[in-house]
Amino acid sequence: GVYFSPATDEIFYCQKGKGAFLNGKKIKVSNIKKLDYANIVHGSIHYMEKINKLKQLSKLSALASGKYGASDCEGINRLLKGQVDVYISGHGYVWDYAALAILTEEAGGKFSDLSGKFNLYGDTVIFSNKLLHNQTIEILK
Secondary structure, three states: EEEEEEEOOOOEEOOOOOOOEEEEEEEEEOOOOOOOOOOEEEEEHHHHHHHHHHHHHHHHHHOOOEEEOHHHHHHHHHOOOOOEEEEOOOOOOHHHHHHHHHHHHHHHOOOEEEOOOOOOOOOOEEOOOOOOOHHHHHHHH
């Protein structure tokens, strides 16, 4: 998987089973275990409202110590650097998720749809540090 951020001149890349790297240096997601210490970033509020998940997103945000909306690029960039613990993408396609999913997993994180399944065709997906993944899914149900 490869992801290039031209705005920050950063290239993230990985190979299955070999770890994830940013401009040649190995990267890992955060190791925060509790939502009340977590930084959570989400995509489109409008889309979360459209799929009737705005109430759940608000509940999740209320539990987290840090929360804000961001573009997919900024959210995943910060997750891969360990600056954000959970990123929820409100709407995307397989070409948006394929490289980012393996990058997240190779950096020690987890990727899934809202049911918890690895699904590149899921419309709304979660990228996390793995430790907060199931907690996030439970609240978003």
